[in-house]
Amino acid sequence: MKAVLILLASMLLMNASCQTKQEPSAIISSTQKNSNPMDSNFNKSEEEWKKTLSEEQFYVLREKGTERPFTGKYNLHFEKGTYKCAGCGYELFTSDQKFESHCGWPSFDNEIGNGDRVKKIKDFSHGMIRTEVVCARCNGHLGHLFDDGPTKTGNRYCINSVSIDFEPEKKK
Numbered sequence: 112m113k114a115v116l117i118l119l120a121s122m123l124l125m126n127a128s129c130q131t132k133q134e135p136s137a138i139i140s141s142t143q144k145n146s147n148p149m150d151s152n153f154n155k156s157e158e159e160w161k162k163t164l165s166e167e168q169f170y171v172l173r174e175k176g177t178e179r180p181f182t183g184k185y186n187l188h189f190e191k192g193t194y195k196c197a198g199c200g201y202e203l204f205t206s207d208q209k210f211e212s213h214c215g216w217p218s219f220d221n222e223i224g225n226g227d228r229v230k231k232i233k234d235f236s237h238g239m240i241r242t243e244v245v246c247a248r249c250n251g252h253l254g255h256l257f258d259d260g261p262t263k264t265g266n267r268y269c270i271n272s273v274s275i276d277f278e279p280e281k282k283k
């Protein structure tokens with residue numbers, strides 16, 4: 112009888128020691144602080160944006176304005192390079208994706224990446240149903256996305272020149 116009790120007691124002890132061993136591994140996950148540093152940099156207040164953007168950029172990027180057609184600096188711009196968000200510098204489009212749409216604004220048939228750089232939002236303003244496109248990183252208004260593009264993708268990203276900055280391809 113005594114032997115059985117000792118055996119039971121030792122089994123309980125082993126069980127207890129196993130449990131205490133498991134605890135440290137459970138703590139590790141709570142120390143993970145993978146907050147995206149970009150979030151804090153680009154989640155600026157409108158006041159802060161006003162300081163870093165030109166008046167025209169602020170009007171388009173933050174107030175969802177539209178530049179007048181055929182006036183933007185990148186409308187008829189076809190150099191090789193990359194187009195970045197004018198608000199935060201996120202690379203959004205390449206010159207290979209740009210095409211002449213004759214609509215008066217720079218047009219692209221696709222975006223860089225897997226559709227995660229440009230956020231698509233249903234836009235019901237001005238009595239129309241359109242898809243607004245904004246920078247996925249800083250939420251700056253870029254323009255609108257239409258499905259009447261002439262290329263294989265069928266997409267036409269109609270983008271304000273003011274919302275983007277161009278970086279020429281580096282010569283090798």
Ligand SMILES: [Zn+2]
Nearest residue numbers: 196199246249
């Ligand atoms: Zn941006």
